[in-house]
């Protein structure tokens with residue numbers, strides 16, 4: 072690929088033509104690539120990223136030292152299961168949403184991993200953010216992640232809440248440090264007796280984030296939380312439930328009731344999500360991971376506290392459907408399939424340039440997810456492999 076480097080006073084700028092779809096300029100500051108038209112890299116980003124990487128690698132080593140047979144992911148360690156799916160782009164997709172991946176009528180095999188966010192696996196009865204990580208297979212084109220440019224996967228990583236729990240890499244690195252070194256984020260929320268230093272918005276946000284009482288993963292609405300390019304424009308994406316799932320939350324939820332409910336439903340029925348995209352409008356944040364882009368959804372999914380956490384006179388931008396995800400009836404809950412699922416790596420930078428992740432939180436995820444995935448695979452003596460088809464997973468008993 073053509074690479075032109077211009078030397079500037081304080082940083083070097085690389086201009087990389089991406090593709091016919093993504094007409095943006097990629098520059099570099101202190102080794103971190105960013106999109107000139109939309110992003111800004113703060114001076115503290117590099118040290119925040121290296122601090123988080125060290126803390127998260129350290130947590131895996133500490134877990135291994137405790138004698139864990141297999142170490143799990145630092146974040147979202149508890150899987151509710153991996154399922155196979157079909158991702159079918161709408162046949163009448165509007166031209167402005169078309170990318171090399173989103174081609175009208177195109178269909179991909181996919182693997183979805185459902186998870187819970189808590190750093191230590193806990194009972195499903197406890198409120199927690201749930202994750203939905205979608206991996207499309209057989210996606211051609213050069214990918215963004217270093218060393219994995221020729222892989223054939225495109226990932227969409229989501230959580231069932233609209234905004235993240237930290238503003239940017241520097242802010243979130245302090246939460247990670249507080250969780251890992253102090254065991255609880257008290258120091259992060261209240262670093263001193265001076266109320267001016269208290270992180271009240273983050274505390275309020277985390278309460279909402281963990282406060283949901285869910286009945287089924289198939290009833291959740293999932294969000295990308297942070298923005299991504301769609302060609303040359305910022306967007307957020309999400310998945311809205313369309314399964315015929317009317318499960319009620321059990322009175323006494325079992326510790327793995329979400330996995331059991333999913334497995335029971337998929338014995339005979341199909342799961343369904345609409346894959347949706349939200350357009351950027353002036354006033355929406357790119358760099359702030361706690362920046363809320365109002366979508367006009369009901370208060371259960373866009374709680375009123377979002378206005379306090381991310382204030383401003385912002386327009387509403389509704390989500391538009393671009394594809395449908397179908398999860399056919401299947402049996403996924405076996406030891407062999409669960410280990411395969413654990414050994415997968417989902418990450419936002421498994422992406423073609425037209426779906427490039429944006430903003431400080433996403434830039435941090437680029438090297439951190441890669442380092443953590445490599446480290447946990449090496450501690451577990453497992454290979455980190457991007458799947459090329461569903462066959463291997465489906466053949467497991």
Ligand code: HEM
Pocket residue numbers: 123127143144145146147184185186201202203204228229230235240243294295296297360415416417432433435436439440443444447
């Ligand atoms: C700087 C901010 C973040 C850091 C440091 C971080 C860190 C991590 C790490 C280390 C993993 C495990 C990766 C692996 O071992 O393969 C992970 C997984 C995950 N993260 Fe994040 N994360 C961040 C932001 C986010 C955001 C904004 C989302 C919103 C969608 C998110 C959703 C997830 C999900 C759903 C998983 C599980 C993916 C799977 O099923 O494998 N994370 N994160």
